[in-house]
Amino acid sequence: MTAKIPLERGHLQEIYRQMLRIRRFEAKCVELYQAQKIRGFLHLYDGEEAVAVGVMQALEPRDAVLATYREHGQALARGVPMGPLLAEMLGKAEGVCRGRGGSMHIFDRERRFFGGNAIVGGGLPLAVGIAMADKRLRPGAVTACFFGEGAVAEGAFHESMNLAAIWQLPVLFVCENNLYAMGVPLEDAESQTDIYRKADAYRIPTMQVNGMEPVKMEFAARTAVEHIRAHGGPYFLECRTYRFRAHSMFDTQAYRTRDEIEGWKQRDPIERLRAWMQDNHQLTADEAARIDADIAAEIAAAVAFAEAGTLEPVADLERFVIMESVVQESPR
Amino acid sequence: MTAAPLRMTYREACRQAIRDALLADPRSFVMGEDVGKYGGCYAVTKGLLEEFGPERILDTPLAELGITGAGIGAALAGLRPIVEIMTCNFSLLALDQILNNAATIPHMSGGQFAVPLVIRMATGGGRQLAAQHSHSLEGWYAHIPGLKVLAPGTVEDARHMLAAALADPNPVLIFEHIVLYNAEGDLDPAVTAVDIEHARIRRPGRDVSIITYGNSLPKSLAAAEALAAEGIPAEVLDLRVLRPLDMPAILESVRRTRRAVLVDEGWRSGSLSAEIAARLADEAFFDLDAPVRRVCSAEVPVPYAAHLEEAALPQVADIVAAARELVKPR
Ligand SMILES: Cc1ncc(C[n+]2csc(CCOP(=O)(O)OP(=O)(O)O)c2C)c(N)n1
Numbered sequence: 001m002t003a004k005i006p007l008e009r010g011h012l013q014e015i016y017r018q019m020l021r022i023r024r025f026e027a028k029c030v031e032l033y034q035a036q037k038i039r040g041f042l043h044l045y046d047g048e049e050a051v052a053v054g055v056m057q058a059l060e061p062r063d064a065v066l067a068t069y070r071e072h073g074q075a076l077a078r079g080v081p082m083g084p085l086l087a088e089m090l091g092k093a094e095g096v097c098r099g100r101g102g103s104m105h106i107f108d109r110e111r112r113f114f115g116g117n118a119i120v121g122g123g124l125p126l127a128v129g130i131a132m133a134d135k136r137l138r139p140g141a142v143t144a145c146f147f148g149e150g151a152v153a154e155g156a157f158h159e160s161m162n163l164a165a166i167w168q169l170p171v172l173f174v175c176e177n178n179l180y181a182m183g184v185p186l187e188d189a190e191s192q193t194d195i196y197r198k199a200d201a202y203r204i205p206t207m208q209v210n211g212m213e214p215v216k217m218e219f220a221a222r223t224a225v226e227h228i229r230a231h232g233g234p235y236f237l238e239c240r241t242y243r244f245r246a247h248s249m250f251d252t253q254a255y256r257t258r259d260e261i262e263g264w265k266q267r268d269p270i271e272r273l274r275a276w277m278q279d280n281h282q283l284t285a286d287e288a289a290r291i292d293a294d295i296a297a298e299i300a301a302a303v304a305f306a307e308a309g310t311l312e313p314v315a316d317l318e319r320f321v322i323m324e325s326v327v328q329e330s331p332r
Numbered sequence: 333m334t335a336a337p338l339r340m341t342y343r344e345a346c347r348q349a350i351r352d353a354l355l356a357d358p359r360s361f362v363m364g365e366d367v368g369k370y371g372g373c374y375a376v377t378k379g380l381l382e383e384f385g386p387e388r389i390l391d392t393p394l395a396e397l398g399i400t401g402a403g404i405g406a407a408l409a410g411l412r413p414i415v416e417i418m419t420c421n422f423s424l425l426a427l428d429q430i431l432n433n434a435a436t437i438p439h440m441s442g443g444q445f446a447v448p449l450v451i452r453m454a455t456g457g458g459r460q461l462a463a464q465h466s467h468s469l470e471g472w473y474a475h476i477p478g479l480k481v482l483a484p485g486t487v488e489d490a491r492h493m494l495a496a497a498l499a500d501p502n503p504v505l506i507f508e509h510i511v512l513y514n515a516e517g518d519l520d521p522a523v524t525a526v527d528i529e530h531a532r533i534r535r536p537g538r539d540v541s542i543i544t545y546g547n548s549l550p551k552s553l554a555a556a557e558a559l560a561a562e563g564i565p566a567e568v569l570d571l572r573v574l575r576p577l578d579m580p581a582i583l584e585s586v587r588r589t590r591r592a593v594l595v596d597e598g599w600r601s602g603s604l605s606a607e608i609a610a611r612l613a614d615e616a617f618f619d620l621d622a623p624v625r626r627v628c629s630a631e632v633p634v635p636y637a638a639h640l641e642e643a644a645l646p647q648v649a650d651i652v653a654a655a656r657e658l659v660k661p662r
Contacts, residue, residue, distance in 0.1 A: 102636030183370025
């Protein structure tokens with residue numbers, strides 16, 4: 001384990017800022033949902049921010065990212081601009097997918113962000129294929145594939161693990177193990193609840209990480225990415241985390257107790273990092289206030305951008321069903 | 333004296349149907365993702381785990397292919413499974429088992445094995461869930477010999493079709509439209525069973541037959557109302573059963589009205605409506621006064637934005653326009 005993390009003040013503040021930015025963005029989404037401006041399903045990332053932010057620290061622009069329907073955090077941490085992200089959720093033509101995808105289907109070619117996927121496990125085989133292409137076309141690039149532990153029960157997971165392993169493809173599998181797939185607890189769904197052991201069975205190097213701790217997440221991701229770049233083959237991270245909110249906007253949460261949720265909230269990655277930084281003189285009250293204000297301003301600007309957006313003309317409904325040409329990824 | 337009608341939602345009707353099935357036959361059980369502790373992703377099975385316990389209400393991991401195949405196996409060996417797949421969009425992960433096993437084993441085994449299995453799934457768009465949650469794939473399934481395909485469009489059918497499906501020796505797929513779950517309707521207490529063979533006239537009319545099913549049924553009824561106000565008496569025929577099609581009922585209606593509008597939330601090309609149109613051309617060509625018209629979904633993955641989704645799906649105004657055009661061509 002050789003990965004080095006710049007643990008200095010500026011870097012820690014940046015990690016803190018990114019996690020908080022995601023948390024506040026999600027809170028704004030709730031408001032917009034209640035105002036019926038965002039519709040459909042809305043899956044929020046509260047509690048899991050350290051995973052996306054930690055992993056993204058290890059990635060470069062040439063790398064690829066795939067995520068699930070709970071992907072606002074990954075999109076923001078990857079650099080998808082907040083205005084077009086929110087405009088997408090408001091169904092506007094200025095949205096990243098011109099309003100066709102919505103919250104669950106964020107794509108951004110510029111950032112090699114290959115989608116929010118709403119079929120559980122649906123992104124895993126794609127990650128294998130993107131890594132196949134990158135191995136030939138962009139040597140050294142890594143494909144990071146995020147998925148929930150629920151996906152591990154699907155055949156697509158096992159087929160993808162095996163393919164990545166036998167072909168030694170540069171995939172970083174990131175399992176966000178938040179202990180529940182909708183209302184199904186991990187122990188009801190899996191005979192082997194240590195998910196990393198499944199990767200081990202495919203002879204993929206693996207690590208189980210505390211997904212509530214951004215620095216540990218970053219360290220694990222850097223270690224994994226270095227390993228992939230050095231050896232070519234895949235790596236698997238099982239990130240133990242927790243979702244603070246309901247699965248989607250509404251759910252009775254009858255499947256878990258209030259105490260359990262409160263217990264996990266004591267481990268809030270954002271609160272704890274802030275407390276630690278303040279105690280250790282890494283974040284002054286002024287600096288914290290400035291970060292708050294910057295995020296508030298960014299969100300206000302994104303809301304204004306999205307609200308001012310236009311509707312795609314209905315005449316363009318069938319546009320992009322058939323493509324005129326292959327759009328090339330912009331060179332890096 | 334007849335008892336007063338019972339008013340309930342389509343969702344509640346589905347729930348009562350499942351409850352009755354579990355009470356009626358100890359071999360029956362429900363399995364699916366989040367059917368137990370969570371109460372069903374569309375809350376259809378709410379409360380059933382508490383009443384029947386985890387052996388009859390089985391929460392499964394996310395494994396559509398596995399649980400569907402297990403349902404087929406259990407049916408082969410004597411149980412009466414009701415498999416729930418959250419939406420037909422995810423049923424594609426189970427399509428191999430449905431087509432290559434459930435639909436073929438009875439015939440392939442020379443009639444040695446029946447597959448008395450019921451698979452329930454949600455279908456359709458209209459709630460801004462975008463392209464991986466909004467499609468109507470029942471027409472695809474209706475392509476497959478060996479299956480029976482049902483589409484309850486009323487609370488009464490939601491309440492009673494399941495029992496008939498379970499009594500059937502074949503794999504039966506039931507498609508429940510997501511927009512209908514909250515719809516309310518009246519149940520006549522005198523009706524305790526429905527058949528799963530016949531289409532039904534939901535509104536009689538003289539000049540044009542609107543032939544439809546599922547959530548396009550209420551839209552077609554609204555269209556018939558609007559057409560009546562224009563002096564056009566339209567008949568609405570609810571297919572109910574998408575495979576096998578009740579051709580006698582379709583032909584009877586169209587021969588009377590001499591005009592047909594087919595309303596189908598599936599994509600137009602290769603759709604169920606295409607099949608019905610072809611059969612009308614075959615069997616009723618000389619009875620028609622006008623070409624057969626179709627109102628289908630646009631050939632596009634259902635988009636998220638409200639105005640685009642609305643434009644992609646069949647709407648009342650589209651049905652009215654199609655029918656009007658046949659009856660009063662300009
Ligand atoms: C193939 C498929 N089956 C079922 C669903 C419905 N569904 C959406 S999310 C979800 C739970 C997934 O849990 P997990 O993978 O742990 O991710 P989390 O939501 O906890 O982030 C389910 C069952 C789906 N979207 N796709």
